[in-house]
Amino acid sequence: MPTTLKEFTPREHDRIIEMAWEDRTPFEALLFQFNLREKDVIKIMRNTLKPSSFKRWRKRVNSGVSQKHLKKRNPDITRFKCSRQTAISGNRISKR
Template sequence: MSLNLSNADISAIIEMALSDHMPFAVIKAEFGLKEGQVKELMRDNLKPGSYRAWRKRVRTFADRRENYK
């Protein structure tokens, strides 16, 4: 993934993505990344187990809440 993001931007995106109250639309508006790009960035920068736990949490909440991520 080559998006020319600084380390500070990557950290901010990861923090936003890990937040249960920050939808992908906000990340796209601020950084221009689509949902798939955020997932790829997370996969590249988190430990495999952390990435799987994050994806599971996002999927679980998305099934329960209409407007989640």
């Protein structure tokens, strides 16, 4: 059974929101890292974001632009990190 929102630390909760906002991070990554299915992520986003922000996020996730679903993703994309993005350390992007 997936973890509930109450069991996450504030840092983990923030990371879940951040990963959900990122277009290149698929829901499968959230399932792997936090044991959260797509519907659980949607519940967290609905309870955390303002209604207008949630609607904007859902519209973007459901659009053809989003890469949130591995099955819909272009098979040429084999990673979720941008090629121009620098190394990530402790969930923070390193400064150049």
